[in-house]
Amino acid sequence: MNILLLGSGGREHAMAWKMAKSPLCDRLFIAPGNAGTAQCGTNVDLKLTEFRQIRQFCMDESVDMILVGPEEPLVKGIVDYFRMHPVALKSGALMSIIGPSLYGAQLEGSKAFAKAFMDRHKIPTAAYREFDAASFEEGLLYIKQHTLPIVLKADGLAAGKGVLILNDHDEAAKEFEEMIKEEKFGDASKKVVIEEFLSGIEMSVFVLTDGKNYVLLPDAKDYKRIGEADTGLNTGGMGAVSPVPFANDIFMKKVIERVVRPTVAGLQEERIDYKGFIFVGLIKVNEEPFVIEYNCRMGDPETEVVMPRLQNDLVELLLATANGELDKVTVVQDPRVACTVMAVSGGYPGDYEKGKLIKGLDAQLPPASLLFHAGTVEKEGEVFTAGGRVLCVTSYGESVGEAVALSKQALNTISFDGMYFRKDIGYEFSESNKS
Ligand code: AMP
Ligand code: GLY
Numbered sequence: 390m391n392i393l394l395l396g397s398g399g400r401e402h403a404m405a406w407k408m409a410k411s412p413l414c415d416r417l418f419i420a421p422g423n424a425g426t427a428q429c430g431t432n433v434d435l436k437l438t439e440f441r442q443i444r445q446f447c448m449d450e451s452v453d454m455i456l457v458g459p460e461e462p463l464v465k466g467i468v469d470y471f472r473m474h475p476v477a478l479k480s481g482a483l484m485s486i487i488g489p490s491l492y493g494a495q496l497e498g499s500k501a502f503a504k505a506f507m508d509r510h511k512i513p514t515a516a517y518r519e520f521d522a523a524s525f526e527e528g529l530l531y532i533k534q535h536t537l538p539i540v541l542k543a544d545g546l547a548a549g550k551g552v553l554i555l556n557d558h559d560e561a562a563k564e565f566e567e568m569i570k571e572e573k574f575g576d577a578s579k580k581v582v583i584e585e586f587l588s589g590i591e592m593s594v595f596v597l598t599d600g601k602n603y604v605l606l607p608d609a610k611d612y613k614r615i616g617e618a619d620t621g622l623n624t625g626g627m628g629a630v631s632p633v634p635f636a637n638d639i640f641m642k643k644v645i646e647r648v649v650r651p652t653v654a655g656l657q658e659e660r661i662d663y664k665g666f667i668f669v670g671l672i673k674v675n676e677e678p679f680v681i682e683y684n685c686r687m688g689d690p691e692t693e694v695v696m697p698r699l700q701n702d703l704v705e706l707l708l709a710t711a712n713g714e715l716d717k718v719t720v721v722q723d724p725r726v727a728c729t730v731m732a733v734s735g736g737y738p739g740d741y742e743k744g745k746l747i748k749g750l751d752a753q754l755p756p757a758s759l760l761f762h763a764g765t766v767e768k769e770g771e772v773f774t775a776g777g778r779v780l781c782v783t784s785y786g787e788s789v790g791e792a793v794a795l796s797k798q799a800l801n802t803i804s805f806d807g808m809y810f811r812k813d814i815g816y817e818f819s820e821s822n823k824s
Contacts, residue, residue: 396458399763400689425762466491485711510655517584545577628814735807737777790819
């Protein structure tokens with residue numbers, strides 16, 4: 390079958406790498422892709438929110454299935470577009486698209502929607518209230534009597550910047566005012582969720598659902614801060630490990646019973662069209678799981694450790710998702726640890742320059758390592774940086790320390806002007822990794 394994968398990050402390179410291995414995959418297109426995805430299939434120049442153009446491409450190239458990588462097209466309704474304008478295949482069946490409808494994508498696209506969904510289905514999450522311009526004064530009073538720290542969240546997508554954790558009531562009130570009155574995050578902060586601060590350790594659980602059945606993919610933990618020991622600004626993600634060492638059977642049983650099952654049952658009960666990934670951002674508070682957020686897509690860089698540890702054929706899993714047959718599938722995980730370390734442009738997550746020549750890409754990687762491109766572009770046979778997160782190396786190991794050491798060793802043979810990567814990914818789980 391022919392598959393079109395939408396996106397251009399490390400997540401998409403890992404997905405493309407995985408799908409290209411499948412005997413079910415004839416032609417793989419990646420739009421717009423990067424220099425790494427070009428080695429797995431054909432990059433095509435399509436805009437992710439130009440649905441008509443994507444549909445025309447699918448008809449011209451006999452695409453059987455679209456897999457949507459990032460959230461933007463989902464939150465803008467790409468799945469609904471193809472439900473309204475289906476593409477008929479030669480077999481008479483309809484082209485499938487993996488991802489939730491616009492309504493379902495609100496689990497990520499609207500914090501207020503996600504919180505209300507969790508409330509309806511008794512899924513554990515931080516206590517909260519939502520406010521808008523009409524309830525602004527009430528919001529100020531709520532802030533005043535709230536315990537510290539206090540968490541303010543812009544309702545909509547705000548490029549990862551919409552969550553503020555504040556230790557002072559006056560500061561919280563000022564930020565709240567800027568969000569609502571001055572639209573600090575544009576439309577995204579017209580509504581604000583104010584919630585209780587939870588203290589614990591975070592991890593990510595990945596669910597693939599056909600809207601009725603679900604499977605769990607390998608779990609992972611990512612490292613969001615730019616600086617070592619989790620200091621400095623938030624980024625898209627500087628590295629990840631899988632499996633999560635503290636996610637033992639007892640804890641995962643609680644996650645499944647209290648979070649995953651009620652989430653999928655809730656989608657079904659509310660008749661939400663959702664055939665795709667649910668990324669559950671969890672926090673473990675005294676051995677109990679609480680949901681911090683949902684995303685309607687896979688994580689990046691978590692996918693760069695999840696795909697290497699997934700032993701199933703990804704295309705087969707996606708087909709079962711499209712056909713509502715995930716109850717017939719068993720996920721098999723590689724028993725080894727996988728860790729990824731992300732190399733970023735100097736200055737990221739602030740301003741950074743692009744267009745730096747990347748050297749060392751031809752060198753042989755250690756056999757237990759994989760290179761995934763993120764922000765890269767190929768020009769006349771050479772590869773240049775084209776984003777903040779540039780590339781990552783995932784390695785397998787018997788331990789987190791061993792896998793991270795291999796990734797760092799591989800990254801030391803690659804270079805570009807301004808290149809930076811964290812040397813301490815997985816530090817809580819590996820004494821030997823501290824350097
Ligand atoms: P979100 O965009 O909802 O994932 O929030 C971004 C980050 O803020 C999370 O990964 C957490 O580290 C932190 N965070 C969000 N909500 C809370 C909360 N209620 N308590 C503690 N930390 C939180
Ligand atoms: N790594 C976190 C995310 O993909 O949102």
